[in-house]
Amino acid sequence: MGISMAVAGTWVERWERQQQRYAVDREERFTVITDVVEYITAGRPRPLLLDLGCGPGSLAARLAGRMPDAEVVAADMDPLLLELGRTHHADAARYVDTVIGADGWTDALGLRRPLDGAVSTTALHYLPEPVLLDTYRRLAALLRPGGVLVNGDHFPPGDASCAGITAHVGRCRAERTGGHAHEDWDAWWAAAARDPELADLYAERARRRAALDTTGPDEDLPLERHAELLHRAGFRHVAPVWRYGDSAVLVAVKGD
Template identity: 85%
Template sequence: MGISMAVAKAWVERWERQQQRYAVDREERFTVITDVVEHVTAGRPRPLLLDLGCGPGSLAARLAERLPDAEIVAADMDPLLLELGRTHHANAARYVDTVIGADGWTDALGLRRPLDAAVSTTALHYLPEPVLLDTYRRLAALLCPGGVLVNGDHFPPAERSCSGVTAHVGRRRAERTGGHAHEDWQAWWTAAARDPELADLVAERAQRRAARAGGAGGADLSADRHAELLRRAGFRHVAPVWQFGDSAVLVALKGD
């Protein structure tokens, strides 16, 4: 199921453009996440970072560029996106095939020491609330004292009457930056299925999704609700550090 470097490069670049439709100021959000990790891990030799729901390695690659001494483990359940990351961003991370929130998912990571930081972007919102709480608890256990969890995602406002306003702000920002003009999620996957080098991995992805069908869907939780769950999970300090529309970066620090 190998993918050539040229094909991987083309599809990862196409993925980057597609994702601009969904993550407001995506590049700035990546930068903010990396700023937090750089600050928290300053002075630590070879910090260990975990990228949750890594996709094709977009965030891992940016972290590796800024923090070349870091060891990065990147986890996802999508066979195609993982293979794109392993091929195009091979030196950025060690890629792990695991389903976040499933039984034994943290064992699959193969961690041999505590994490200094865990990061995620546009990945954890699909988890049902009980699974999300358990995931946060497991991450708190994996992190070293003073470690950090940084989550960049879509967080609807706690005041639902304001959701139309925040969504509008995000859409207008996407229009000004040109993100809305790129192909959407479904168009990217439809095109990928037609590429002979990707077809087998797309088929494997479909089989996995079918096997997992019927489970509870993710919760549409506000940043305040996430903060409450994080505190219940053992994180002492939780705060948003950046927001534009519904797109925000939430930081949770484990106590020393």
């Protein structure tokens, strides 16, 4: 199922543009996440990092660019996006095919020492609350004392009456920065399905999604609820470090 460097580069570039429609100030979000990881790992030789829901390696590549001594493990369930990452960002990470939240998913990571940091961006909000709590607990077990989980995602306000306002603020920001000028999620995948070099990977993706039944609704838990779950999972300190509309970067520090 391998693909050429040229094809991978084309589709990753299109992915980067497409994602700007959905992640408010996406590049700034990546930068903030990397700022936190760089701060928490300062002075530690070859920090070990985990990128959850890595897609085609967008965040992993940025981490590796800023922190060339880091070892990055990038995990996702999508065979097409993983292959794009392995081909286009081959040196950024070790890519792992696993379903976050499924039984035994952390065993597939092949970690031989504690993590210094785990990161994610717009990848955990689809997990049902019990699965999310279990995922947070498993991540806490994998992290060293003082290690961090840094999650950039959509967090609606706890006051549901303000949800429309925060979503509108985010949409306006995306429009001002040109994000809505790019193709959307459905258009990207429809185009990818027509590329002969991606045909086998696309078919495998469709098979897996059908087997997993990923059509359920997102949980849309507010940031405050995520904080409660993180505390229950063993993270001592939890705080947002960046926020715009309903997009935020949430940092959770494991206790000593």
